[in-house]
Amino acid sequence: MPVARFNQASSFHQIKAYSQTLKGKHLSEMFAGDPKRGQALSVRTPHLFLDYSRQRVDLKTMQMLEKLADERKLGSRIKAMTTGQKINETEDRAVLHLALRDPEGKLVIPAQIEDAVVRAEAGEVKEVLSHIESFSKEIISGKRTGKNGKPIKNIVAVGIGGSYLGPEYLANSLRPFAQDGMNLRFVANVDGADFVEKTQDLDLEETLVIIVSKTFTTAETMKNATTAKEWIKTAIDRHFVAVSTAAEKVDAFGINTENMFGFWNWVGGRYSASSAVGILPLALYLGFDNAKKILDGAHWMDKHFVESPFMSNIPILSAMLDIWNINFMGFKTRALLPYSQGVGRLPAHTQQVEMESNGKRVLMDGTPVDFDTGEVVFGEPGTNGQHSFYQLIHQGTQIIPCDFIGFINPQYPLGKATAKEVTHHQELMTNFLAQADALAFGKKSDNPHKHFPGNRPSSSLLLKQLDPFTAGLLLAWTEHRAAVKGFIWGINSFDQYGVELGKILGADHRGRMLQFNDTGVINVDGLNPSTAALLTAFLKGGLPK
Numbered sequence: 295m296p297v298a299r300f301n302q303a304s305s306f307h308q309i310k311a312y313s314q315t316l317k318g319k320h321l322s323e324m325f326a327g328d329p330k331r332g333q334a335l336s337v338r339t340p341h342l343f344l345d346y347s348r349q350r351v352d353l354k355t356m357q358m359l360e361k362l363a364d365e366r367k368l369g370s371r372i373k374a375m376t377t378g379q380k381i382n383e384t385e386d387r388a389v390l391h392l393a394l395r396d397p398e399g400k401l402v403i404p405a406q407i408e409d410a411v412v413r414a415e416a417g418e419v420k421e422v423l424s425h426i427e428s429f430s431k432e433i434i435s436g437k438r439t440g441k442n443g444k445p446i447k448n449i450v451a452v453g454i455g456g457s458y459l460g461p462e463y464l465a466n467s468l469r470p471f472a473q474d475g476m477n478l479r480f481v482a483n484v485d486g487a488d489f490v491e492k493t494q495d496l497d498l499e500e501t502l503v504i505i506v507s508k509t510f511t512t513a514e515t516m517k518n519a520t521t522a523k524e525w526i527k528t529a530i531d532r533h534f535v536a537v538s539t540a541a542e543k544v545d546a547f548g549i550n551t552e553n554m555f556g557f558w559n560w561v562g563g564r565y566s567a568s569s570a571v572g573i574l575p576l577a578l579y580l581g582f583d584n585a586k587k588i589l590d591g592a593h594w595m596d597k598h599f600v601e602s603p604f605m606s607n608i609p610i611l612s613a614m615l616d617i618w619n620i621n622f623m624g625f626k627t628r629a630l631l632p633y634s635q636g637v638g639r640l641p642a643h644t645q646q647v648e649m650e651s652n653g654k655r656v657l658m659d660g661t662p663v664d665f666d667t668g669e670v671v672f673g674e675p676g677t678n679g680q681h682s683f684y685q686l687i688h689q690g691t692q693i694i695p696c697d698f699i700g701f702i703n704p705q706y707p708l709g710k711a712t713a714k715e716v717t718h719h720q721e722l723m724t725n726f727l728a729q730a731d732a733l734a735f736g737k738k739s740d741n742p743h744k745h746f747p748g749n750r751p752s753s754s755l756l757l758k759q760l761d762p763f764t765a766g767l768l769l770a771w772t773e774h775r776a777a778v779k780g781f782i783w784g785i786n787s788f789d790q791y792g793v794e795l796g797k798i799l800g801a802d803h804r805g806r807m808l809q810f811n812d813t814g815v816i817n818v819d820g821l822n823p824s825t826a827a828l829l830t831a832f833l834k835g836g837l838p839k
């Protein structure tokens with residue numbers, strides 16, 4: 295029987311009708327009428343606690359959302375993913391990032407993967423991991439050095455998008471676990487400022503450059519890679535390695551493929567942080583054992599995701615609450631607010647995972663969607679965001695559901711816990727606790743400028759501490775949350791054709807700039823007057839008069 299479109303499912307209409315009732319209810323009312331609300335609308339696991347009682351839902355909503363997930367065949371879509379079916383239909387690819395953290399094949403069972411090539415490739419995960427292990431141990435122990443025998447102290451990872459954001463989130467989260475004296479820097483932007491500022495104080499004899507690019511064609515990365523090669527000049531074999539799926543391009547660039555760490559086309563860029571894309575730089579920076587714990591944390595979340603029933607499945611509940619907010623309440627922007635300096639780049643990574651995956655205007659079959667897909671995600675670590683954009687979240691005219699993330703223990707214990715003073719971490723957590731209540735319950739005032747309407751939804755995620763395991767499970771939570779929404783909407787969360795047009799137009803401008811460099815001629819043929827004026831000003835080196 296064909297699966298009904300998202301907005302034709304019978305539960306969609308039931309939820310739509312019910313959302314009208316809940317739109318008229320205030321969270322204060324919902325809490326007042328139900329002393330067990332906190333208990334009912336929360337999930338307890340050994341590693342994280344999710345409280346979504348401040349979302350504008352009740353148990354009936356959750357039951358209806360579960361029915362919607364069933365009607366949309368969520369279970370069989372997840373199964374199709376974990377058994378390596380080619381669910382990225384537009385690119386004819388499997389989606390198997392779960393296999394990256396399952397080298398023993400317990401969750402992604404090789405025998406269940408139909409396609410022989412994909413099955414064989416999934417078996418290579420272990421080999422790449424042991425290559426990373428031996429390589430990182432050789433570097434960290436000083437057995438493998440830079441030219442002139444100097445130990446490697448600096449890792450410069452050159453890559454952009456999915457070849458950068460997830461690894462950077464993990465690296466920033468795990469700074470306290472870094473190997474003594476080891477630096478890890480990321481060069482992503484083709485703006486020369488990024489390259490210069492990240493490398494100018496480094497001794498190149500102590501530096502290993504990792505070129506990270508799935509395709510090895512991304513213009514920004516190849517430009518930075520070429521500049522890095524010119525910088526390193528000699529002994530490329532000792533100072534350059536690559537992470538890619540494109541061995542022949544790596545070879546053509548001049549990196550010996552023995553110094554290449556592979557992955558496979560069934561790992562999407564934004565889902566690749568747990569492949570060599572992230573694990574190689576992180577193993578060098580944190581030591582292989584810590585990098586392995588990241589994978590263990592991600593695998594824990596994968597198992598939780600694949601095996602837990604709806605009402606205790608954190609990524610599925612997170613995704614279905616997003617769908618509730620986007621499609622039924624009309625709240626299309628979400629704030630991700632980690633009360634943790636370390637997790638500060640998770641919002642940037644989530645932006646790519648959510649917006650590149652689900653910013654789609656057609657269903658998998660190519661027909662246009664007639665409902666909202668995707669969401670705008672933004673965020674900053676607490677408490678910095680409070681002194682920036684929270685004003686709009688508290689009193690603005692649009693409602694922005696928030697995700698608060700907090701930790702029981704700090705990474706750096708600072709300050710004293712006494713009757714007279716709180717520690718830094720306690721001070722931080724006063725805000726984590728206060729903000730969710732301020733948003734939900736508000737505060738009445740006769741002065742309209744000081745009135746807080748409340749009824750602004752949020753979820754709170756509490757973990758014990760930020761370490762490799764929990765950083766890994768948050769990574770997987772982010773990935774699954776985006777994928778579930780795509781499954782429910784019926785779009786392809788694993789392609790990204792929307793980034794192509796800009797690249798093509800950029801290549802046209804590169805041609806015009808090369809022509810100018812060669813001949814001094816500014817060629818504006820075929821350009822509209824606006825772009826022609828901008829290009830002319832840029833090449834002439836002066837603002838239009």
Ligand code: F6P
Pocket residue numbers: 454455456457506507508509510511512515563564650790793
């Ligand atoms: O922005 C488009 C994109 O293709 C992303 O999906 C990807 O993560 C990024 O570029 C980098 O691609 P690559 O790893 O091939 O350099």
